[in-house]
Amino acid sequence: MTDPFTVAIVLIAFLAFGGLSMGLAMICGSSVYLMMKGFDPSIASETLLQGLFNSYTLLAIPLFILAADIMNIGSLADRLLRFSQALVGRFKGGLGHVNVVSSLIFSGMSGSAVADAVGMGKIIINMMTKDGKYTPSYAAAITAASATIGPIIPPSIPMVLYALVSDQSVGYLFAAGMAPGLLMGVVLMIMNMVIAHRRGFETDEKIPLRDMPMVTFRAFPALMLPVILLGGIYGGVMTPTEAAAVAAFYALAISVIFYRSVTAGQFYQTLLASARSTATVGILIAGALTFQYVVTRENVPDALAAFLGQYELSKVTFLLAINILFLVLGCILESGAILLIIVPIFIPTAQALGVDLVHFGVICVVNAMLGLVTPPYGLLLFIVSSITKQPIGRVIRDLWPFLLALIVALLIITYVPDFVLWLPRLLGYKG
Incomplete structure (x- = not known):
């Protein structure tokens, strides 16, 4: 049978x-x-509805999506980009550095790699290719690579998904992503500097230091968003879900009132786009919750733990195997599917080996993000290829140095848990 x-x-x-x-x-x-x-068969519907409606944390996802979409239609992205250009644009390979720094800043608001690539990425790609200083494929490659930082630095939609399947604190997961996200930005900027010297990229237009106060003032309301979000969460004023609502409202308020850059028609279209994106994520979560019931009935996690126990894997070997597996799966599965379907199967084994689940969550999310730029399927590769009208093979060729730099960062994140957990512990985490 x-x-x-x-x-x-x-x-x-x-x-x-x-x-x-x-x-x-x-x-x-x-x-x-x-x-x-x-x-x-109605068990599937019951499991689906209970999973969706009993999780207050899930409400953060549509709100973060809405906040990111509002920032893309307003002038927030332009002002943040100008601030990044004033900050690091004067160095060799300047616009490449601007690309990375703008992703670091923008990621502190949207929590979405795709939002970063489509919004901020589209603007910086046009800047990099306008005067022919950078090839379109190079601009596309560094944009895709830097967009992976978005869901690592808080707020982070993938971290919310991991919290759903692991029963860990969203706040501590957000804190744990801060140092790894900054590390990813640093290694990308180092690689960009090396390539800029090797290829002889010209120095970009320098914004005079005397203009820095005015540029900062214009970007200040946008720069305050991550401060308000993270200060509210870690100060105990609001939960991550409430912070997501504040993010959406604040982004709308400063775009409409302060910057006067969003019309009623644009806002209506943004609501529709956010609803479509939320529905897409919601269907994935619903399917994962239903399939998790099947996996639990089949006792797959325990069976896998017993199978791996036969080989007496050490923590080091297990984490290496997880990294390799997730990087391979990233070629064929989307990040949400990896976090919702594959990760829960390995959580019992990670616990048995003494792997901290907040640390494990960061490892999983970083792997899932690298999957977005892992050839040949990575979603971000198709997005930036479409923006620049470049063959995907040419984008991949320029991407390899950045992907290797990100893998180095991943190894540090994996094997130096104190680097990941020092900030959560500072905020009260007992792991």
């Missing part, structure tokens, strides 16, 4: 590779499993 779990896995893979969204594929596969097992 055919094994129901095997049938479910094959069906999910067939539907997903056939073009159906991963969320709907998982719902279909899980429903078939339940019917073959003789269970009431």
